[in-house]
Amino acid sequence: MSSSALQIVWVYPDLLSTYGDRGNMLILAHRARARGIPVQTHEIHVNEALPEGDIYLMGGGEDGPQALAAERLLADRGLHRAVDRRAVVFAVCAGYQLLGSSFFAKGAKFGGLDLIDISSDRGETRAVGELGGEVDPALGLPTLSGFENHGGRTHLGPGVKPLATVKTGIGNDGRTEGAWAGTVLGTYCHGPALSRNPALADLLLRWATGEETLSDMDDTWPSRLRKERLTATGLA
């Protein structure tokens, strides 16, 4: 891999890809290129070793594939090495749950990757619908807006901070949504979470490049989409 280009690694799209998860990779690449940052993207399947990269993405998945992904990632250790050297990890839904110490799938408890201080189990109801809230002020981002569709509940330990305080939807438990620690960030905003949250995409790019600011780009359409969704969900 060329070291001059930003390396984006999508972890196991053959296992962890539902709900337009490809979108996050496409959006990050698009927003980097718009700033003149060269990008290479890599889709790493479950039978391949994880390469060294700058940003790792994990998507949602059904129970069986989620359990298999945990088993393979624990054996591979590539994501653990990535976090040790402060690469960026952005994970949604099943991928988010994998970051923690444990999760439930197929009615049983599985060990997770233990990359951040969270654990997940099952809620009594499935959380389906618009999800939004105010982002942790330390991250300096505007209101989070997304769509959730999951049966999990996630408990945050003292080693992480919630990504947002829930205003609409369920997220982790109806009060908080997502979690972050260092350069690892997870959310229940599934699929192309970054399409409605371009500032979050830019935060991941800033973490990955070490740049404090990125040049302006034309955000006409993401801005209109955000405004329309925030208005529709009473968060505007």
Next chain:
Amino acid sequence: MTGNLSSVEDEKKLPLRASLAASVSRTAAALSRAAGRGDGSVIGGKLGMMIDPDLLAHLAAGRKIALVSGTNGKTTTTRFTTAALSVLGDVATNSFGANMPTGHTSALARAGSTPFAVLEVDEHWLPKVIAATDPKVVALLNLSRDQLDRAKEVAMMAQLWRDTFAKHPGIHLVANADDPMIVYAVGAAPSVTWFSAGQRWREDAHVCPACGGHMERGEADDAHWQCSNGDLVRPTPQWTVDGNAVIDASGTRHELKLQLPGKVNVGNAATALAVTHYLGADTAEAAPKLAEVASVAGRYAQVERDGRKIRLLLAKNPASWLEAFDMAEDAPTLLAINARDPDGYDTSWLFDVDFSPLRGRQVLITGERAYDLAVRLEVNEVPFTHVASFARAVQTAPPGRLEVIANYSAFQDIRAELDRVV
């Protein structure tokens, strides 16, 4: 009302309660239609089933029944099968796409006595409809992601079907050999005709539904696939397609002159002919009937308006968007997206669709969720113009062909708007 009740000879053989229910169902449907509330097939069926929950079973009894299910192509395949089967006799069908038991009840009641029925069935309802109608043959088209915010996961659906067919070994299946989910659903069913119509959308078939292992695709032979652990392998299809022709199980080639566009509809035609063949029709005699189908519940319909030749294509999930791009001509194209209840409230799937085949065409976008689409197209590097409505799109496009690709409720809105004008 009494005239309606007494004029129906066919219901003499039904139990009294079922006969009454069938009449009420038919009358309510007629009233609903007269009142301008849709085609009445759902309300009529609901009323009928309130009187006799076994009405569908009563109405199905004595007919040779074919069911058609799958994520995509079921309305068109049902229409094709109905057309092809007409060479053998009268065919009842739910031609308005009302594909749950209320719609089936209504369709059979409305048709009166027929030797055959071809029913499109919602994937979730297939086990119940099989139990009620005792079909001779069931066509299984494909299973892929659809309406993600509420649909059962794809693998769960395949399992549900598999369990159902294990309980009904007497049913003949006409099944898609190209879709691993369908092959898993068929399981050990003893009587199967396999067809191959290609599978453009494969994102839901990377993982073996039997073991969770990786699915291998053949390098040289694109159609071949197998589970890396060996428990699921693509069956050899007996019916295949080649260009505009269907090759039947005996190797005979049937050239089709379909009015409906695209390779996917040649595949739907092959499925319909395989079903019809199993029910006893001569394929050479049945095949020309498919050319009489010009549109299906408004889909593929062509309408002239203000010098624009507008064609409507329905695309409701990632697999059907790929098919729509395949069918659409290289012409100005309007994309319309809503996210109401029938569409699903989640627009994430837009990022599962690669819109790059539209590059180089004039692309217009509209609908309640046009901004979701706008962001997707920008990232996809497909230039577009946002317009406020379908009417504005027609004004914006140059005279000549205008392709319209819309998801479910956006499609219905545009149909209604065209009906008002035409």
